[in-house]
Amino acid sequence: MNAQTIDNEKLQCHVDAHPYPLVFATISGAHLYGFPSPDSDFDLRGVHLLPLDHLLGLEVSHETVEKSGVYDGLEIDLVTHDAKKFFGLMLKKNGYVLEQLLSPLVVHTTPEHEELKQLAAKCITRYHGHHYLGFAANQWKLFGREEPPRVKPLLYTFRVLLTGIHLMRTGQVEANLLRLNETAKLTYIDDLVARKLEGPEKGRLETGQLEYYEREYQRLLAELETAMAESPLPEQPTARATLDDLLVRLRLQEGAGP
Structure with a gap:
């Protein structure tokens, strides 16, 4: 498999050019999921911190910063949220932001990033299953x-379903399909990944295969619904007060300047 390598130095340069201080920046997308093609773009995701004077008016701009293009030969898609917005998403049934936060592919980190990672477990509820079902x-x-x-x-589709099932059963966020399949043992996953990595000509399915994969989709969907119904996870997050304290601390640090 000719998967794309990660050039951290080039990615770091891109992160350094961000207009606001970053709490963290990680790689999401196909690289995180375990099946990047040679031409896969780099999905950079993270949290930035707006200056206090940006927060004083009726309208708050740049709560989300988006930038995409080709830089130093790398196709990069960068999306970051201001800390307040991201913390709010953590308290909702949004598995996507937890995957970004806990991604092992770290480009930029801070002590506050580590604090957030520790708080992630207190944000996970059984209702995150709805995120993965949708x-x-x-x-x-x-x-x-x-x-x-x-x-x-x-x-x-299969990555999302297996991530949701694993989360409901263990309370652990795992987005890498190959690692998930070590437990799920779906015999077709390795072949599908290989076909994707070989490029567009191999990356399509025969019509006769659709019925089989639809049965698998329905089976895993039902498995996720059952795992959600039987999950020992709580119904509500318990990290709100701690996230509030962290946000205030970050704002005060930013206001204090260098």
């Missing part, structure tokens, strides 16, 4: 829209 349904729709269908949205 995400899987959207990916399945994308898979069904193309003729012949592509391998990529099918892999994303």
